Amino acid sequence: MVARRPRTGHDWKLLAQACGTLLEKLPDMVDEYLRRLAAQSPTYGLVIPYDQHWREAEEAMRIGIEAMRAPRASPRRDLAHAELLGRRRAQQGLPLDLLVNAYREAGRLTWESLLDAAGAQDPERAAVAMQSATMVWSAVDEQVDTVSEAYRATELELRRRTDERLQALLDALLDGRRDPELTSRAAAGLDLPEQGRYAVVVLRVERRDGREPFHRLIQGTGVRFVWRMRADCELGVAALAPDTGLDALASLLDGRCPGPGGISPVVEGLAELGRARQLAELALRTCAPDTTGIVRLDRRMSAALVVSQPELAQLLVSDVFDALLGLDPADRAVLLETLDAWLACEGSAGRAAGRLYCHRNTVFNRLKRLEQLTSRSLSRPRDLTEMTLALDAHRLTQG
Template sequence: MGGRRARTDREWFVLIRSSGLLLDRLPRLTDRLMGELLAHSAEFDRAVPREEHWFQINEALRYGIEAIAASRTAPRRDLEYAEEIGRRRAEQGLPLELLHHAYRQAGYLVWDELLTIVAEEDPEALTVLARTAGQIWAGVDRQTAAVTDAYRATERELHRRTDERAQALLDALLEGRVTPGLAARAAAGLDLPELGRYAVVVLKVERHGGREPFHRIAAAPGLRFFWRMRTDCEVGVVALDDGVDPLLPAALLGSRCTGPGGVSPVVEGLANLGRARRLAETALRTCAPNTPGIVRLDERLPTALVVSQPELAERLVTGVLGPLLELDPVDRALLLETLDAWLECEGSAGRAAARLYCHRNTVFNRLRRLEHLTARSLSRPRDLIALTLALDALRLAP
């Protein structure tokens, strides 16, 4: 059985004769081992059909017994069959510890029966048999190792295939497909509630300059993230537990990612992931180029309306800011920068001046000139809205 010590002629004789007699008792041994396994755990009956189970036990015992008296150069059919059994049991879902138990019990059963046969046929040969015990049990260990390696390799492959199928279902949901049963299959594959609370995140990935994709968060208290890589972005599905603040995903990502990124509102159910993805992409489009930050769609709704209608946005720019566009680029940029700072500072000329490193009267003068050129007044709400949206449209234009 692969031990280092060469067997004596007497040992070979005892093993060949006793293993031959052991094969004559194979059906009874198979019945006995199968009975012991079923008594140990009902899981054997659940995972493996009885007829198949009996046949495979019979074959495994046969190859194991033949290996006892096989030469070192003989093909190891016991190991080949152990690998086959390992793959099959992994596919059937039988726990590995029960498979180990089956091989240990088979080893005990064969050894006990060998002792019985030798005691009945040639009691004086028991000491000879005892000297081969180490080699016989080393063979059982090799069979167990073979069955374990094959089981784990198959288990990894099955997990990979399951993950791929689940990811494909997730992709289909993000694309907005409405195939019947799709959401239910994705829920089962990803271990998620079909009607749970979800948000979608879209993070821009800049590949130039050696910049790597964003760090992927897998989980946080009350949140689970499932990421999918796209050509120029990462799309994340966020599962929110009941009662979790819908603002939490954006806050968590903002603390770990530089952005830019957009977060959708929370939607109910996996079937709505396609809509949530589109809303998250719209939120991302409200981010100015080269501007970091993770933004929620709900805090950018006016700007989202602008970027969602590019033709209307273009008319808004020309209709509201047209005269400014005819200015010298430096002059135009100065006026628009001042308007942007004033809006960011909530209409405070003093704070805007500090941001722009100029006097507050300079801010007032620039704003009055802008009002004159556009024929719009910053003190009239409708004009202020038009100027604000036109500035967003200009800044976010492709």
């Protein structure tokens, strides 16, 4: 194997002359380059206007050829131009693989033209050109690396900006803005119908120990979720299919979200998401401190009335449970637990006794004592309503 001799000053002079010939032929080279790209993919012509593409190709190839004439020049203009084009092509939406192919095609054409120009004039120049292969393709590889890195960075930034715009639109809807232009833009950006069936889910954020956010664990048919993370909660907009109701939504969330969380009633249209968010938050507020499930507002209306009027709730507790609140805490807790179990069992003392692990007569005795302490009768509807609301208010305002 014959060792390659070191390149001399004379060699550099011959290479510079060959590059000068290429610059004279540059317009024809650009025409050929664009013909090759068009033959490989029509996407180039669809994404980049021809006149713009021609000018940019001419500039890039000229800078590349001039870099071959002075390879030790600093800074590298060819790499600076590659970075510029990488950002521009990402903004235009040209696929990265086509951009990389375009750079390699430009390098291939330049190399072929260099060999033709050198060989047509002098065998010595041809030998010098052949000796430059490593330099030429190394430069092309560096340009490809630079253009790819700039493309990916720009693409990531564009995606971040798009996500931020969509999140801002979703925030505006959830905060109650209803103007038609905003609703139309949000529908287009989020790919949601302006008029459709929606419910809002609010999940209280607890410490997750590095686990996935709740919403990434939720998938189901008939429901499409769009989620928004906030400092203290996760907000989910549930787009419901025509035949999907709150039962299906609650079933989908149950067991997948530790909770606590609240679900709004169904609203019609994106413009109603602000109201739905408020109702979902109200449902969440009906959850006692130890609640771990997801609750629906339409199943917690009495508790919602209580938490929406905190001052009246406190007055109700004081009025109904005044004597009860003076008892020993353990004694008071037993009586309230018995009332809660009796209500949950739809007034069945036997079922409540099974839940409380006591005799049914014990349940009757405790309820009788409650009636005496509150001066109310559980057999009178109005009194029963007051005691039920007072129990909700006491539970939701304690701890």
